Amino acid sequence: MKFVVLTIFPEMFGPFWDHGIIRRAIEQEKISAATLNIRDFAEDKHQVTDDRPYGGGSGMVMKPEPLAAAIRAAELEAPSAPKILLTPQGRVFNQKIAHELASLEQLVFVCGRYEGVDERINIDLIDDEISIGDYVLTGGELAAMVIIDAVTRQIPGTLGGVDAAEKDSFADGLLEHAHYTRPQVFENKTVPDILLSGHHGEIENWRLESALMRTLMKRADLLKQKDLDEKEIEILEKWSRWIEDILESYHGAHAEHREDAENETK
Ligand code: 4F9
Numbered sequence: 498m499k500f501v502v503l504t505i506f507p508e509m510f511g512p513f514w515d516h517g518i519i520r521r522a523i524e525q526e527k528i529s530a531a532t533l534n535i536r537d538f539a540e541d542k543h544q545v546t547d548d549r550p551y552g553g554g555s556g557m558v559m560k561p562e563p564l565a566a567a568i569r570a571a572e573l574e575a576p577s578a579p580k581i582l583l584t585p586q587g588r589v590f591n592q593k594i595a596h597e598l599a600s601l602e603q604l605v606f607v608c609g610r611y612e613g614v615d616e617r618i619n620i621d622l623i624d625d626e627i628s629i630g631d632y633v634l635t636g637g638e639l640a641a642m643v644i645i646d647a648v649t650r651q652i653p654g655t656l657g658g659v660d661a662a663e664k665d666s667f668a669d670g671l672l673e674h675a676h677y678t679r680p681q682v683f684e685n686k687t688v689p690d691i692l693l694s695g696h697h698g699e700i701e702n703w704r705l706e707s708a709l710m711r712t713l714m715k716r717a718d719l720l721k722q723k724d725l726d727e728k729e730i731e732i733l734e735k736w737s738r739w740i741e742d743i744l745e746s747y748h749g750a751h752a753e754h755r756e757d758a759e760n761e762t763k
Contacts, residue, residue, distance in 0.1 A: 498528045498599070498652055500645050501571045501578065502638075503564070504608040505546055507532035509638050519646065522655045530645075531574060535559075538566035547611050556612035564607070564614060568622045571605045578603035579624035582614070583637030583644075587626030590644060592667035594627070598644070599651035606644070608637030670723040672716060674707035706732055 502510060514523060514530050522528045536544045540562070547557040568580055583606060588594070598604060607614075607623065619626075629640045649655055651662050658664075666673045677688040691703045709732055712720050725733070 498601070498648070499575050499578070499603040500528060500530050501575045501603070501605045502530075502532045502608065502641055502645075503535055503567045503571055503606065504532060504636075504638055504641075505535050505610055506608075506636070506638055507534045510642070513642050513645075518655055519649055522649050522652065525654065527652050527655050528649055533567050533570055533574075535563050535567045538570065539563040540566075550612070559609050559611055559614040559618075561615040561618050564618055565622060568605070568607060568618075575603035575605050577601075578605040580605045580607060580622060581625045581627055581644075582607045582609065582619070582623045583629070583640035584609065584613070584626050585628045585631065585633055587628040589631075590627050590629045590640075590647075592647070592665070595644070595647040595651055598648045604645075604648070606637070606641040608641050610636040667719075670719060671708040672712045672719070674704040674711070705729070709733065 504510070510530070510532050513519060519528075519530075523530060535546055539546055539560075544563075546560055546563050548560050550556065550558045571578070571580065579601070581604060607618075627640070627644065629643050634640060653662075656662055662668065664673070677692060681688050681693070689703065691699055694700070705728060709720075709729060713733075723729075
């Protein structure tokens with residue numbers, strides 16, 4: 498995968514390329530990274546990249562000429578890449594989009610600054626607009642890093658384990674199960690016995706239940722969207738029966754009070 502980033506702050510990316518999984522992926526040539534400084538494509542003496550908005554108002558707009566020249570230079574470096582503008586107006590990034598982008602050979606990211614880029618850049622020079630969430634940043638750079646990070650770890654061989662990305666949160670529509678490492682007792686809290694048992698089948702079941710429970714508790718919306726498999730349905734039905742049982746006992750024990758309450762309202 499070749500990433501090309503257009504920005505007026507290429508220095509922001511130095512430490513990003515130089516650490517952790519991203520650094521290793523570059524060293525292993527699973528990805529390559531280039532930043533182009535939009536300012537280098539400004540032709541005036543002061544290399545200005547912004548200007549006042551037509552129609553007035555506060556804030557500045559990114560000038561079209563330097564940005565267009567930078568995008569055309571990026572096209573030469575990465576001819577097959579979609580040119581992606583980072584903007585709150587784009588489609589909202591998620592794991593599915595990360596997976597989709599990871600299947601491509603090259604990606605160009607256009608990082609706007611100021612209040613936005615001149616609208617005419619959008620028309621012919623941008624192929625895709627992506628947002629990383631409903632908030633406004635001071636520029637697209639952090640959004641580009643977020644996407645590059647999520648895309649890189651989808652590329653086979655960039656993570657430690659063979660299939661580490663497949664086990665991620667969201668990969669199968671569930672949050673990940675709880676994780677534990679040594680020591681066995683930490684501040685009076687223990688590791689679930691099953692994880693120490695060596696029974697791989699039971700450990701897998703425990704992990705699925707843990708993942709389902711965490712998703713139910715923290716992100717029920719994900720569970721509602723998910724295409725549940727047989728095992729997952731079985732677990733949810735088991736919990737549902739437990740809850741029904743508890744409520745039945747409760748209602749049984751409180752039957753008289755309930756009648757009283759009903760009589761009061763009559
Ligand atoms: C980009 C915000 C992507 C959210 C770009 C200001 C942005 C952004 N997601 N905010 N420039």
